[in-house]
Amino acid sequence: xxxxxxxxxxxxxxxxxxxxxxxxxxxxxxxxxxxxxxxxxxxxxxxxxxxxxxxxxxxxxxxxxxxxxxxxxxxxxxxxxxxxxxxxxxxxxxxxxxxxxxxxxxxxxxxxxxxxxxxxxxxxxxxxxxxxxxxxxxxxxxxxxxxxxxxxxxxxxxxxxxxxxxxxxxxxxxxxxxxxxxxxxxxxxxxxxxxxxxxxxxxxxxxxxxxxxxxxxxxxxxxxxxxxxxxxxxxxxxxxxxxxxxxxxxxxxxxxxxxxxxxxxxxxxxxxxxxxxxxxxxxxxxxxxxxxxxxxxxxxxxxxxxxxxxxxxxxxxxxxxxxxxxxxxxxxxxxxxxxxxxxxxxxxxxxxxxxxxxxxxxxxxxxxxxxxxxxxxxxxxxxxxxxxxxxxxx
Amino acid sequence: xxxxxxxxxxxxxxxxxxxxxxxxxxxxxxxxxxxxxxxxxxxxxxxxxxxxxxxxxxxxxxxxxxxxxxxxxxxxxxxxxxxxxxxxxxxxxxxxxxxxxxxxxxxxxxxxxxxxxxxxxxxxxxxxxxxxxxxxxxxxxxxxxxxxxxxxxxxxxxxxxxxxxxxxxxxxxxxxxxxxxxxxxxxxxxxxxxxxxxxxxxxxxxxxxxxxxxxxxxxxxxxxxxxxxxxxxxxxxxxxxxxxxxxxxxxxxxxxxxxxxxxxxxxxxxxxxxxxxxxxxxxxxxxxxxxxxxxxxxxx
Numbered sequence: 001x002x003x004x005x006x007x008x009x010x011x012x013x014x015x016x017x018x019x020x021x022x023x024x025x026x027x028x029x030x031x032x033x034x035x036x037x038x039x040x041x042x043x044x045x046x047x048x049x050x051x052x053x054x055x056x057x058x059x060x061x062x063x064x065x066x067x068x069x070x071x072x073x074x075x076x077x078x079x080x081x082x083x084x085x086x087x088x089x090x091x092x093x094x095x096x097x098x099x100x101x102x103x104x105x106x107x108x109x110x111x112x113x114x115x116x117x118x119x120x121x122x123x124x125x126x127x128x129x130x131x132x133x134x135x136x137x138x139x140x141x142x143x144x145x146x147x148x149x150x151x152x153x154x155x156x157x158x159x160x161x162x163x164x165x166x167x168x169x170x171x172x173x174x175x176x177x178x179x180x181x182x183x184x185x186x187x188x189x190x191x192x193x194x195x196x197x198x199x200x201x202x203x204x205x206x207x208x209x210x211x212x213x214x215x216x217x218x219x220x221x222x223x224x225x226x227x228x229x230x231x232x233x234x235x236x237x238x239x240x241x242x243x244x245x246x247x248x249x250x251x252x253x254x255x256x257x258x259x260x261x262x263x264x265x266x267x268x269x270x271x272x273x274x275x276x277x278x279x280x281x282x283x284x285x286x287x288x289x290x291x292x293x294x295x296x297x298x299x300x301x302x303x304x305x306x307x308x309x310x311x312x313x314x315x316x317x318x319x320x321x322x323x324x325x326x327x328x329x330x331x332x333x334x335x336x337x338x339x340x341x342x343x344x345x346x347x348x349x350x351x352x353x354x355x356x357x358x359x360x361x362x363x364x365x366x367x368x369x370x371x372x373x374x375x376x377x378x379x380x381x382x383x384x385x386x387x388x389x390x391x392x393x394x
Numbered sequence: 395x396x397x398x399x400x401x402x403x404x405x406x407x408x409x410x411x412x413x414x415x416x417x418x419x420x421x422x423x424x425x426x427x428x429x430x431x432x433x434x435x436x437x438x439x440x441x442x443x444x445x446x447x448x449x450x451x452x453x454x455x456x457x458x459x460x461x462x463x464x465x466x467x468x469x470x471x472x473x474x475x476x477x478x479x480x481x482x483x484x485x486x487x488x489x490x491x492x493x494x495x496x497x498x499x500x501x502x503x504x505x506x507x508x509x510x511x512x513x514x515x516x517x518x519x520x521x522x523x524x525x526x527x528x529x530x531x532x533x534x535x536x537x538x539x540x541x542x543x544x545x546x547x548x549x550x551x552x553x554x555x556x557x558x559x560x561x562x563x564x565x566x567x568x569x570x571x572x573x574x575x576x577x578x579x580x581x582x583x584x585x586x587x588x589x590x591x592x593x594x595x596x597x598x599x600x601x602x603x604x605x606x607x608x609x610x611x612x613x614x615x616x617x618x619x620x621x622x623x624x625x626x627x628x629x630x631x632x633x634x635x636x637x638x639x640x641x642x643x644x645x646x647x648x649x650x651x652x653x654x655x656x657x658x659x660x661x662x663x664x665x666x667x668x669x670x671x672x673x674x675x676x677x678x679x680x681x682x683x684x685x686x687x688x689x690x691x692x693x694x
Binding site: 050056061068079080084182202203207208209220304309 | 403404420421424425427428431432434437439442467468469470471473479481482484485488489491492497498500503534535537574575576577578581584585588589590591632633672
């Protein structure tokens, strides 16, 4: 993965030599509408207005050259660089009749969990290489006994979880306040003069500015960025925490949510549906590495490169929800935490294991990250999530 | 005649921009062509330093329209973006009128005489024959409230000032919005716009850009710089160098009277192209000789 992953490969890749377009049957409008339908089926958001624009665009650039048609379609129908790959495939399939192998449906790759740990329990290995030679093998490290003893969220029965879901949905997150550059009417007679209102008032007193008005800076909540570890070792907490992410995204205006596993997945869009179950379903489809391994360092690196450094984390409250078990290089994690802390307002680390009596942050990843953490809190129960909301707004 | 430049095809755009020192690829040229002919705003996204803002500047030079730049920032509002009244002159006027013993009439205070025009109003109520080029730079830095407001203006290119009435553009200005993607621009705004993602240029285009933008740099050095930059971009850096940095680097080397890229030349000028200490360390670890070789290999 190169550092500029926001830009998908496809936009750097020189377009292949352009073969002739299939002759256009029927009217161009029909083709445009049909093409938009194909794109929508692939998950692109194509508003009706865009197809009208495309029809106009094709009338201008003509349909005799393939690259012209391609770029006209792209300029009118694509709005996010992430969509370019899907668009390219759909374009080839629709206009040229080419289908790239295996590109139709995104099927989650089966993942085999395995231990590298000194944990002697052989029953914990749900599959072996012999059975599924082609499946990706992801190694996680956890202490089964530890997780079982402190199930907290995970120990809920189905009914308890249904109840907790409602309570989690009621949680609201608001970042700490900061001074904004916007101003509002000041009540006190100090600060910057508000000339607009002063002139208005002067009209009342025949041009004499007797009554003066003032403005004062307003306050805005900081952006909150939630990074939730969805690896195997976090599994007992993930379903509750992702619900928490959903409540936060829906409830707060400036909340961003990501899933951290073996890769980084942005979930803000998926979780912004008010319908919690629909949001969970689309988040589940988006995250391909639920309960896989953890590479916190690489995940944070991806976040810093693609989002954090360029502005999302600047001045924000960044919350990492993870148990700190990391398969990657602790050195890398420390470097990335340092980068994050330098741009963020505050870094909060939420570790569900912290509630365990006698817990010490011995996991390599946790130990490496701790020097860069401003607040280290629990996250194993509803009460601790409420505390977290309080910490974030502080 | 509305546009002094006649454009009939995408090739005209490529040629027109090239004549004003901007080398656009087919994709960008098509997007610009459509923005000009369909009169729709163009939203450009891409890594920092790939030349998003430069597009608008080149368009202004080419079409001869005035470049009106609105730099967005958090908290920007209508008084900085659209219009403001000149309050101090209003107050002075009030005093003068009063001293003359006349009654103050509100209408004369809120007339065009006291109107301060900001970029959006100037773009819509332009006086010349050529529509101006409106550059709304780094729109992702503004907040949601301003975006909603911008959406309204870009939809019908009209602005209403309660005291004066509605101003609307005879011909919509050529509008370019840029975003660095620090956050997602709202879908409704994107829907109004044509969209293009500007990627880093490939070797050939970058070299061509260097020839145009840094003509004092010797040809061989330019080639080596362009290929060294493509090596650097593949190194997984925090901030891969953009075109702006490439030009800076080539000019820095030329200013130091280097006509070849060697280890010592890279060593002393690394700061012009890589702005993170970690990136510089990474490149030094990778080895400066390796970069020199890669650059030379492409040339050979």
